[in-house]
Amino acid sequence: MQRYDVLVVGGGHNGLVTACYLQRAGLKVAVLEKNGWVGGAATSRELTPGFLYSNCSYVCSLFRPEIMRDLELPRHGLQVVAYEGGAVLTRDGDYLASYRDHDSHRREFARYSKRDAEAYERYARDVTRQCRFIQPLLMRTAPDPFGFRPRDIAEFVYLAKKFGEFSASEMAETLRFWTMSISDFLDEYFETDVIKAYLAISGIIGTALGPMSPGTAYVLLHHYMGEVDGSVGAWGYARGGMGAVTQALASSFIASGGTIRTDAPVAKIFSRGGRTTGVVLENGEEIRANLVVSNADVKRTFLKLVDEADLPEDFVHRVKHFKMRGSSGKVNIALDSLPEFPALPKGSSCIRGDLHFTDTIERMERAYDDWKAGRWSADPMLDAMIPTTLDPTMTSPGKHFMSCFVQYCPPKVEGRDWTDADRTAFAETVVGQIADYSPGFRDRIVHMEVRTPRELEAEVGLTEGNIFQGELTFDQLLFNRPVPGYAQYRSPIAGLYICGSSTHPGGGVMGAPGRNAAMEILRDLKRSPEKMSNAHDVI
Amino acid sequence: MNALTKPANAQDARRAARDHILAPRLETPFHPRLAALDQVNDWYNWAGYKAPHAVFDEELEYFAIRSTAALFDISPMVKYRISGPDAERYLNRLTLRDVRKLGIGRVHYTAWCDDHGHVLDDGTLFRLGEQEFRLCCQERHLPWLLDSDFGLAVDIREETDEIAGLALQGPTSFAVLAAAGFAGADRLKPFDIGNFPHDGGPGCSSVTISRTGFTGDLGYELFVPRAAALSLWDRLWDAGGEHGIRAIGYSALNRTRIEAGFIVANADFVTAEAALRADRVRLPDEIGLDWLVDPNKPHFNGRRAILDARRNQTLKHILVGLEIEGNIPAEHAIVYHRGKREAGLVTAATWSPTAKRNIAIASLERPYGTTFTDDLWVEIYAMRELKYQKMMKRAKIVPRPFVKLARRTATPPGLR
Numbered sequence: 001m002q003r004y005d006v007l008v009v010g011g012g013h014n015g016l017v018t019a020c021y022l023q024r025a026g027l028k029v030a031v032l033e034k035n036g037w038v039g040g041a042a043t044s045r046e047l048t049p050g051f052l053y054s055n056c057s058y059v060c061s062l063f064r065p066e067i068m069r070d071l072e073l074p075r076h077g078l079q080v081v082a083y084e085g086g087a088v089l090t091r092d093g094d095y096l097a098s099y100r101d102h103d104s105h106r107r108e109f110a111r112y113s114k115r116d117a118e119a120y121e122r123y124a125r126d127v128t129r130q131c132r133f134i135q136p137l138l139m140r141t142a143p144d145p146f147g148f149r150p151r152d153i154a155e156f157v158y159l160a161k162k163f164g165e166f167s168a169s170e171m172a173e174t175l176r177f178w179t180m181s182i183s184d185f186l187d188e189y190f191e192t193d194v195i196k197a198y199l200a201i202s203g204i205i206g207t208a209l210g211p212m213s214p215g216t217a218y219v220l221l222h223h224y225m226g227e228v229d230g231s232v233g234a235w236g237y238a239r240g241g242m243g244a245v246t247q248a249l250a251s252s253f254i255a256s257g258g259t260i261r262t263d264a265p266v267a268k269i270f271s272r273g274g275r276t277t278g279v280v281l282e283n284g285e286e287i288r289a290n291l292v293v294s295n296a297d298v299k300r301t302f303l304k305l306v307d308e309a310d311l312p313e314d315f316v317h318r319v320k321h322f323k324m325r326g327s328s329g330k331v332n333i334a335l336d337s338l339p340e341f342p343a344l345p346k347g348s349s350c351i352r353g354d355l356h357f358t359d360t361i362e363r364m365e366r367a368y369d370d371w372k373a374g375r376w377s378a379d380p381m382l383d384a385m386i387p388t389t390l391d392p393t394m395t396s397p398g399k400h401f402m403s404c405f406v407q408y409c410p411p412k413v414e415g416r417d418w419t420d421a422d423r424t425a426f427a428e429t430v431v432g433q434i435a436d437y438s439p440g441f442r443d444r445i446v447h448m449e450v451r452t453p454r455e456l457e458a459e460v461g462l463t464e465g466n467i468f469q470g471e472l473t474f475d476q477l478l479f480n481r482p483v484p485g486y487a488q489y490r491s492p493i494a495g496l497y498i499c500g501s502s503t504h505p506g507g508g509v510m511g512a513p514g515r516n517a518a519m520e521i522l523r524d525l526k527r528s529p530e531k532m533s534n535a536h537d538v539i
Numbered sequence: 540m541n542a543l544t545k546p547a548n549a550q551d552a553r554r555a556a557r558d559h560i561l562a563p564r565l566e567t568p569f570h571p572r573l574a575a576l577d578q579v580n581d582w583y584n585w586a587g588y589k590a591p592h593a594v595f596d597e598e599l600e601y602f603a604i605r606s607t608a609a610l611f612d613i614s615p616m617v618k619y620r621i622s623g624p625d626a627e628r629y630l631n632r633l634t635l636r637d638v639r640k641l642g643i644g645r646v647h648y649t650a651w652c653d654d655h656g657h658v659l660d661d662g663t664l665f666r667l668g669e670q671e672f673r674l675c676c677q678e679r680h681l682p683w684l685l686d687s688d689f690g691l692a693v694d695i696r697e698e699t700d701e702i703a704g705l706a707l708q709g710p711t712s713f714a715v716l717a718a719a720g721f722a723g724a725d726r727l728k729p730f731d732i733g734n735f736p737h738d739g740g741p742g743c744s745s746v747t748i749s750r751t752g753f754t755g756d757l758g759y760e761l762f763v764p765r766a767a768a769l770s771l772w773d774r775l776w777d778a779g780g781e782h783g784i785r786a787i788g789y790s791a792l793n794r795t796r797i798e799a800g801f802i803v804a805n806a807d808f809v810t811a812e813a814a815l816r817a818d819r820v821r822l823p824d825e826i827g828l829d830w831l832v833d834p835n836k837p838h839f840n841g842r843r844a845i846l847d848a849r850r851n852q853t854l855k856h857i858l859v860g861l862e863i864e865g866n867i868p869a870e871h872a873i874v875y876h877r878g879k880r881e882a883g884l885v886t887a888a889t890w891s892p893t894a895k896r897n898i899a900i901a902s903l904e905r906p907y908g909t910t911f912t913d914d915l916w917v918e919i920y921a922m923r924e925l926k927y928q929k930m931m932k933r934a935k936i937v938p939r940p941f942v943k944l945a946r947r948t949a950t951p952p953g954l955r
Contacts, residue, residue, distance in 0.1 A: 094554060103587025104563045106679075111556045114697050118681040122812050129815055167817045169655070189682075345557060 004030045004259070006521070007279055007289040009266045009305065010461065010500070012040020013063075015295025016249035017514030018499040018521070020071045022293075023258040024531050025522055030287070031258065032279065034265035034461065038250050040295065041460050041467065042509050044243025044394070048447035051334040051401055052394040054241040055449055056460055057467070058385055058403040059354075061235045062225055062510040063245060064139060066533040070515075071252045078248035079239040081390055086353030087344060088198045089437045095343045096194045096359075097350045112192040123189040123199075129170065130177055131225050132538050133162060138225075138505045138512045139535035141520060142478040142487045178474050182216040183361050193360040200361050201383060204407065206467040206507065208327035210368030211361045215473040222472050222508060237387040241394055241401075245509060269294065269301075271310040275494040279305075291495045293517060296461060297469035298322055298482040298502035302491070311492050318483040322502070323471045326411030326453030326464035327371060331404040331430045334446040338389070338400050339438045352389040357382055357433050371408035374415055376426050376452075381407045382433060399446075406430050411453040411464040418454040426452055468507025469500050478504055489517035490524075497521055564589045567614040568703040568768030572776070576786045583789070586699075588615040591788035598892075600791035604754050605893055607783025608711040610775065611792050613704040613760065614768075617679055620698045621672040625691035630664065630672060633687050635823060637836040641666045644732045646749050650828050652841030656848065657811035657820035659683060660804050661828065663751060665732060673698075673762075677804040678813065687840070703768035707775060708758030708795075711782040713952035716748070716759060719778035724748060725951040727759070737774070739767025746771055750952075753792060755799025757946045757953065782955075797889045797898060800860055800939025802826060807858070807886040807900055822848055826902070827858035827939075856883075857908040860939040861899040863917055864932045866890050869899050872917040874907070878931055882907035885917060891941055898941045899934070912936050 006022050008015045011033035023029040037043065041056040060080045068078060085098040085105075096112065099105045110117035143155030166174060177185065182203025186196040202223035203216040210216075238244040250260060267282040269292050278288035294301040302311060302319045344350050358364055358381045367377035383405040388394050394401050406426075413422050427450040435441040453465025462469065470476055479487040482502045489497050499517035501507035515532065522529045565588045567573070573591060581592040590612065593600060603609040621630060631638040634649045641647050643666050650661040662676030674684075684695045707715060716724040721735045727750040737746040743764050752758030763771050776784060796803070804810050808826045809819040822845055823832050832845055848854050863869050868890055874883040883903030891898050899917070907915070915934045920927045946953050 092550065094550075094557075097560065099560060099563070101563045103565075103584070104560055106587070107556070107559045111553045111559075115681050115685055118679040118697075121679065122682065125812060125815060132815065165817060167655075170817060345560060348560065 004028050004289040006291045008293045010295030011038030012295045013042045013246050013509055014499050014514030017511045018293050018518045020253045021518035023256045025527050029258050031260045032264045032266050033262045036262050039243050039246035042242040042246045044241030047449050048334050052241045053332045055332045057242045057509050060238045062508040064511050067511040067515050070533050073248040076248040076251040080236045081239050082236040084349040084352050087350035088356040089343050090359040093343055116190045116192050116195050119189045130221050135538050141516050142504045145479055178218050180217045181212050181214050183211045185217040197360050207471050208325035210365045212365050219472050237391050239391050269305045271493045276496040293497045293499050295500045297463050299463045315492050322482050324463050324466040326466050327408050329406045329409035330451040332449040333402040335400040335444040336446050337444050339441050341438050355384040367408055371410050374410050376409045418452050423450050423452050469502040472506050489520045567612050568765045569612045569772050572772045585615040592790050593788040594786045597790040600787035601794050603785035604709050604795050608709040608715050609787040611706040611787050613706050617676050618699045618702055619674045620696045623693040625693045626670050629691045629693040632839055635831040637833045646730045646751050650831055653811045656822045656841035656844030659811050678810050702762050703765050705761045706752055708752045708754040708756050711955055712758050714782045714954040715779040719774050728950045729948050739770050743767035754795040755940050794889045797887050798891050798942035824854050825856035857903050859901055859908050859936045861901050861934040862937045863897045863934045866897050867919050867921050869917045869919045872919050874901050875916045876907050877914050878916045893942050
């Protein structure tokens with residue numbers, strides 16, 4: 001029987017990041033992945049000949065450059081290519097574009113409202129200020145307010161000091177910002193529906209809340225963060241699709257001596273006398289290790305892989321009530337030619353960015369109403385991108401891959417399980433919306449993969465298909481993510497850690513949870529994390 | 540776009556404006572003339588417009604300003620039209636100076652602040668009529684201006700793209716106006732505004748001329764509707780041939796504005812709406828604009844914060860003019876007290892060819908510049924053939940302007 005120092009359950013990007021750091025620190029690490037490939041929600045898969053699909057996550061906005069550097073990901077093939085803006089197509093046949101050029105961006109907003117065009121500066125300043133506050137916290141373990149250890153106290157002092165750099169009015173703004181709805185927040189700056197709709201999208205992506213729900217303003221930050229990074233190339237398409245991120249991680253891991261086992265679904269994580277001793281695979285094979293790190297979400301880890309009986313009752317209660325509601329689906333489309341959007345100017349850069357068809361916040365909120373009733377949105381909010389306009393490696397010239405993130409999409413349809421007929425109808429809703437703005441769109445479709453929460457859970461392993469492994473609302477952040485008292489990547493079982501997006505600082509293909517978990521594990525092992533860079537300073 | 544092609548409704552106007560993306564860098568109304576004169580192809584982006592750093596030679600352009608006459612295109616400057624029965628009351632509440640004292644046909648330099656007294660921008664306020672004003676500035680403020688009207692009867696409109704502006708500066712600038720037939724321009728005193736007949740085609744029969752400028756020299760600023768721009772340029776250019784008129788770019792103008800001791804928003808100070816860092820904002824007294832604040836006029840925005848800061852002596856910075864030994868410009872140099880303690884930063888610096896002095900504008904952290912005014916030094920890093928020559932040079936606080944020219948204020952103005 002093979003013996004490892006560390007077993008990582010699940011080969012998603014965070015699991016691989018943790019595995020890389022631990023292997024590089026001199027531990028013997030194996031990654032156990034249930035699928036025949038690694039990548040979790042960051043994959044590139046050839047689902048039809050000649051087309052690579054980023055079939056789950058689709059844009060690289062938050063992946064920490066410090067991690068890319070530490071783990072030598074560029075040498076292992078990772079390249080992130082910046083893209084250009086995007087557009088919302090409106091029902092009256094016009095559009096609102098977003099341009100990289102500052103003045104073009106202002107003029108575009110001014111087509112709708114001169115006031116809004118000039119208000120954008122103030123808006124961008126305020127959001128950037130909030131991002132500057134949050135960003136340094138991403139790569140730090142959140143302090144445990146109940147810990148009272150010198151480290152926790154020092155971390156609180158750090159937080160207080162960061163917060164103290166704000167003026168009194170900024171502190172008030174921050175507290176409002178973390179708790180208010182994206183719709184209310186935008187109302188304070190803008191008057192034009194389509195402008196607010198465009199900016200609100202980032203507040204609801206991946207979240208089972210509507211734009212009018214409190215807490216959605218913070219979600220916007222999470223998406224905006226990549227843009228203030230200051231490192232060129234932090235935001236964009238991963239060349240070769242999102243799988244390029246995890247392929248580079250896997251290659252780096254293997255190069256440093258790590259072991260990856262695919263088709264190795266873990267059935268149970270052992271726990272004896274409050275300590276883990278390894279795992280058993282679904283085929284009955286037992287693998288022993290001193291430490292187990294779970295990349296699975298907090299519900300799968302503690303409600304499925306670990307015996308509930310081995311856990312404290314209050315902890316289980318908290319895990320059960322951690323909000324991880326499925327709210328989105330994904331339609332991935334192979335196209336034999338570039339779709340045309342007659343509303344957009346010929347040769348417009350918009351088609352190389354994010355495309356949307358929801359031109360008011362009200363429509364988004366109505367789409368959310370459908371979700372509350374247990375239906376997918378009849379008029380869904382799409383975040384569509386065609387990465388092949390900038391990435392020549394995913395298909396052959398002239399052909400394209402289109403990724404459509406779709407919201408809202410419930411984990412169950414009116415309380416019952418999804419059926420294939422539901423899924424077909426869901427896809428039709430999405431394709432129908434695009435075709436309304438792109439004549440001939442249907443004829444260009446070569447192949448299509450439709451993923452409802454059912455498929456996201458079954459294939460990727462995301463509970464309810466929640467892309468963030470837990471919603472990013474203030475009650476589930478920092479020392480409350482995933483469970484108060486267990487926000488530092490440890491668990492009630494000695495030797496068992498969690499490193500996925502259920503932990504601080506949350507989802508998005510960021511890598512920070514995986515990196516922070518590795519840091520805590522090395523601390524427990526009293527090993528130096530010298531090969532781990534601190535977060536770049538935000539100056 | 541004329542009256543015939545003017546869109547019938549907002550939606551059509553919105554559609555008509557779609558093509559802006561085809562030319563992300565706009566050309567000003569004077570661009571055809573500037574482009575024809577341009578020899579060095581050295582353009583920069585001024586608020587989304589193509590603007591010249593230099594047109595033929597930065598140094599020679601400087602001497603055109605100080606010795607003959609220079610034409611500088613100020614069209615990209617942000618312009619707001621503020622009108623209505625309550626326009627005066629509105630502007631008095633918005634800005635620091637007492638607008639009641641601003642006569643019709645007069646201009647004054649002013650600034651405006653947020654609730655915390657932090658400067659949002661500085662600019663020039665033109666009183667074109669009893670109820671008619673134009674506010675010219677560097678940054679954009681439409682939401683702030685609209686939100687400040689508190690139910691007053693005032694109409695606020697952004698008119699940057701509609702109005703073409705030209706600065707005509709230099710000792711022969713009046714001679715150019717006279718030769719161009721602007722009869723009566725001699726009566727314009729500094730900060731006066733006049734309307735002069737000009738055949739600018741349909742809809743334009745006059746040009747607005749103010750005796751203002753950014754050079755500290757004799758000079759004028761001329762404003763016409765966009766469509767009349769080229770006819771105005773040609774009128775000045777044709778008349779100016781005998782008077783040494785030259786087109787210039789920003790580099791030359793910048794030298795003269797430093798000599799004149801003028802500050803530039805987001806160069807010499809960070810405006811409150813642009814500042815990401817809480818400590819970068821400035822009260823008027825911290826950037827040398829204390830003289831604009833009129834505590835005796837009715838309430839204006841930021842008043843309490845400014846007066847509290849004065850009373851409680853919590854002002855943190857001060858803006859000073861420096862004269863630095865040697866002749867190497869100290870741009871963005873750190874200012875030290877006793878050569879050791881950091882006291883501030885040089886925000887603009889140049890060698891003044893007119894004063895023959897090495898001058899700078901600096902922001903110091905009090906008490907440097909207030910209690911400690913002696914023993915100041917600047918650390919200059921001059922890159923010379925791939926090596927930094929590091930120098931610690933003595934700096935002396937001196938009053939601004941660094942260059943004071945009698946011809947700037949002489950009325951009637953001189954001809955050469």
